[in-house]
Amino acid sequence: MFEILNLKIENKLINYLNSRFGIDKAIFNNYSFFKNGKKVFILSKQNKIDILKILNLENLETIGLELFANYKEYLLSSLAFTMFDSKTICENYIILNREQTKKYFRSEKILFEDISLKNKKILSYGNIVGIYNNKIIGILEYTKNKEFISNNIIRNLDVK
Amino acid sequence: MKSKVIIPDKFISKFKEIINPEEIDSFILYCKKKLTKSIRVNTLKYKGDITKNIYFEENKIILKQIKYVKQAYLIKSEVSSIGNTIEQLLGYFQIQEVSSMLPALILNPNENDIVLDLTAAPGNKTAFLAQIMNNKGLIIANDIDETRIKTLKYTLKKLGVTNTIIFSKDGIDFDINLKFNKILLDAPCSCEGIVRKKPRSLINWSEQLVKSKSDLQKKLILNAYDLLEKNGTLVYSTCTMSPEENEEVIDYLIKKRPNLKIENVNIENLNTNYGIIKYKLKEYNKNIKNAIRIYPHKTDLEGFFICKIKRI
Numbered sequence: 001m002f003e004i005l006n007l008k009i010e011n012k013l014i015n016y017l018n019s020r021f022g023i024d025k026a027i028f029n030n031y032s033f034f035k036n037g038k039k040v041f042i043l044s045k046q047n048k049i050d051i052l053k054i055l056n057l058e059n060l061e062t063i064g065l066e067l068f069a070n071y072k073e074y075l076l077s078s079l080a081f082t083m084f085d086s087k088t089i090c091e092n093y094i095i096l097n098r099e100q101t102k103k104y105f106r107s108e109k110i111l112f113e114d115i116s117l118k119n120k121k122i123l124s125y126g127n128i129v130g131i132y133n134n135k136i137i138g139i140l141e142y143t144k145n146k147e148f149i150s151n152n153i154i155r156n157l158d159v160k
Numbered sequence: 161m162k163s164k165v166i167i168p169d170k171f172i173s174k175f176k177e178i179i180n181p182e183e184i185d186s187f188i189l190y191c192k193k194k195l196t197k198s199i200r201v202n203t204l205k206y207k208g209d210i211t212k213n214i215y216f217e218e219n220k221i222i223l224k225q226i227k228y229v230k231q232a233y234l235i236k237s238e239v240s241s242i243g244n245t246i247e248q249l250l251g252y253f254q255i256q257e258v259s260s261m262l263p264a265l266i267l268n269p270n271e272n273d274i275v276l277d278l279t280a281a282p283g284n285k286t287a288f289l290a291q292i293m294n295n296k297g298l299i300i301a302n303d304i305d306e307t308r309i310k311t312l313k314y315t316l317k318k319l320g321v322t323n324t325i326i327f328s329k330d331g332i333d334f335d336i337n338l339k340f341n342k343i344l345l346d347a348p349c350s351c352e353g354i355v356r357k358k359p360r361s362l363i364n365w366s367e368q369l370v371k372s373k374s375d376l377q378k379k380l381i382l383n384a385y386d387l388l389e390k391n392g393t394l395v396y397s398t399c400t401m402s403p404e405e406n407e408e409v410i411d412y413l414i415k416k417r418p419n420l421k422i423e424n425v426n427i428e429n430l431n432t433n434y435g436i437i438k439y440k441l442k443e444y445n446k447n448i449k450n451a452i453r454i455y456p457h458k459t460d461l462e463g464f465f466i467c468k469i470k471r472i
Contacts, residue, residue: 031322044323046298048274054325054336061309061326065317082251083204083295083320098214101246133214135205137250 002055002063005033005040009071013040016074021129022090023081031064039077040068076127076139086131093129094140094149095119101132104140110149165192165359170366171352177440178403183457190456191463195356197235197242198226199253200261200284204291204320206252215247227429229261231291251318256284257357259454259464260346263397264288266425266468269342271296276340278331278384281308283315285346290321299324302334332379339389347377349398349405353463356456374404378412385417388471393423397466401453403439406465410435410451411444413469422447423468431458435467 005013010033017023031042032051043051043064054060066077081088096119100110112120122128125144130137140149172188179187201210210216210233211223221242223233235242242248243255264285269275271293280286280301289299301316301324303309309328316324327336331345350369355361377398384394398405414420422445425432435451437444451467 042322043325044295044298046272046274046296046323048272049298049338051325054338057327057336059328061328062313063325065320065322079317079320083322098246105246105249132246132250135250135252 002034002036002041002060004052004055005035009035013068013071013074020074020127021088021092023084023088027084027088033067034063035071036063038068038070038072039066040071041065042067074127078138080139081129082136082138084136086134086136089129089131089136091121091123092127093121093131095131096137098132101130101137104130104137112149165355166363167191167355168362168365171362174367174402178401178436179455183455186457187455190460191355193356193456195257195462196460197239198256198258199223199233199235199242200229200256200288201231201233201253202251202287202291202319203231204295205250206247210253213247213252215245226258228427229258229265231288232256232258232261234258249318251320254284254287254315254319256288257354257462259353259459259462260284260399261288262427262454262464263344263346263395263466264292266427266466267342267344267393267395269293269297269299273297273342274338274340275299275342275344276338276384276387277301277344277346278334278380278387279303279346279348280326281305281312283312285344286312286324287315287319287321289344290316290319290323293323295321295323297323300327300336300338300340301325302327302329302331304328304330332376332383334383335387338387339392340387341389341392343384343388343392343394344397345380345384345394346397347373347380347405347409349373349377349400350402351399352401353399353454353456356462370400370402370404373400374402374408377405377409381409381413382416385413385420385469385471390471392471394469394471395466396469397464399462399464401455401463401465403436403442403444406453406467407436407439407444407448407451408442410448410467410469414445414447419472421470421472422450423470424450425452425466425468427452430454433458435465 281303454464
């Protein structure tokens with residue numbers, strides 16, 4: 001069941017995104033936050049309709065864009081904030097070239113050593129943002145003791 | 161392997177009564193002609209000039225911008241794998257037929273509108289509505305088909321749409337205690353217009369199919385109209401050309417809800433036909449002339465019908 005996200009949790013998540021990626025908190029002023037189980041969704045703010053009135057209706061499939069797949073563990077959705085400009089991300093990102101981006105979509109391993117120093121700014125393990133050609137392509141997981149990253153959510157073997 | 165376009169004789173016989181006799185050969189010829197692929201640039205994710213994008217430049221793919229849909233481009237080169245490019249997967253553009261972009265343009269929602277897309281899957285039109293609204297306002301996107309809902313969700317996610325709520329209800333009695341100022345009803349239809357893209361799409365075509373779709377469309381349009389606010393706008397569209405699924409549906413609505421206005425639809429630089437007001441022994445409301453028919457042989461697009469209705 002969808003419900004409005006508690007303001008305290010909303011602020012906690014925004015603070016996390018700010019501290020993890022340097023995303024300006026003000027960006028999120030344009031969105032309302034909702035949750036369904038452990039998932040968190042953002043919806044563009046509007047002031048004509050009280051969304052609360054439709055949250056409990058049957059056959060409500062989804063709201064806006066999924067931001068967190070599991071907000072309790074700060075697990076971001078694979079396509080979280082791909083509509084934002086890459087300049088909103090200040091840290092914990094990697095910049096991929098075209099071949100590496102293809103690997104990303106094929107769910108192939110991308111070795112860290114293959115990404116030049118100037119193309120990665122990673123401060124700690126966890127969620128990192130993948131950037132290609134100045135655009136955010138999605139979220140990847142950087143795990144301790146792993147020498148590679150991979151996307152295990154989207155898979156398209158035929159990517160050109 | 162290329163599929164041969166199959167056009168049943170009974171389909172040709174029917175359209176001899178609809179299309180101008182001097183044009184019927186050209187109509188059939190174009191129904192068999194392969195459709196030029198087209199893309200819509202998703203400005204929610206891609207702000208630059210798509211023709212300068214590395215994929216199109218490196219592969220020397222020629223794109224031609226369409227005059228009447230500034231976000232749309234025809235792909236003038238032979239390409240087989242554009243659906244698997246990084247750019248497509250990142251949602252920079254969507255492969256979409258030009259005709260199917262027009263209903264959203266004609267509805268023309270603004271950033272404050274509350275819009276209903278009553279039969280929304282697979283979501284290309286919903287995403288275009290969101291693009292026109294700059295991801296602001298609110299879209300309620302609905303579809304009854306569970307499989308198609310999955311595609312709808314994926315399409316909107318990939319294209320970065322954040323102003324949409326999805327429901328999976330039957331459009332015939334869809335009601336969430338809201339009235340809308342803009343509604344798009346791109347109704348399920350017999351798909352006569354898509355034969356250029358899907359050569360075998362007319363194999364199961366029959367007058368019974370047209371009739372069954374028409375019956376469904378009448379129920380859908382009545383509910384869609386009743387969900388409109390006063391002065392609200394409903395755009396009704398189909399990718400089919402039989403009058404029973406188009407003008408007859410609008411005529412039915414006018415008889416049931418006479419207090420409405422059929423607004424003129426005009427797309428500059430596109431050679432459209434007026435809505436039909438006489439077909440066989442039937443005479444439809446004369447204002448239906450304000451609707452448009454898009455014929456393959458006049459436009460080099462898919463066949464389509466679009467009507468703009470205002471609640472007064």
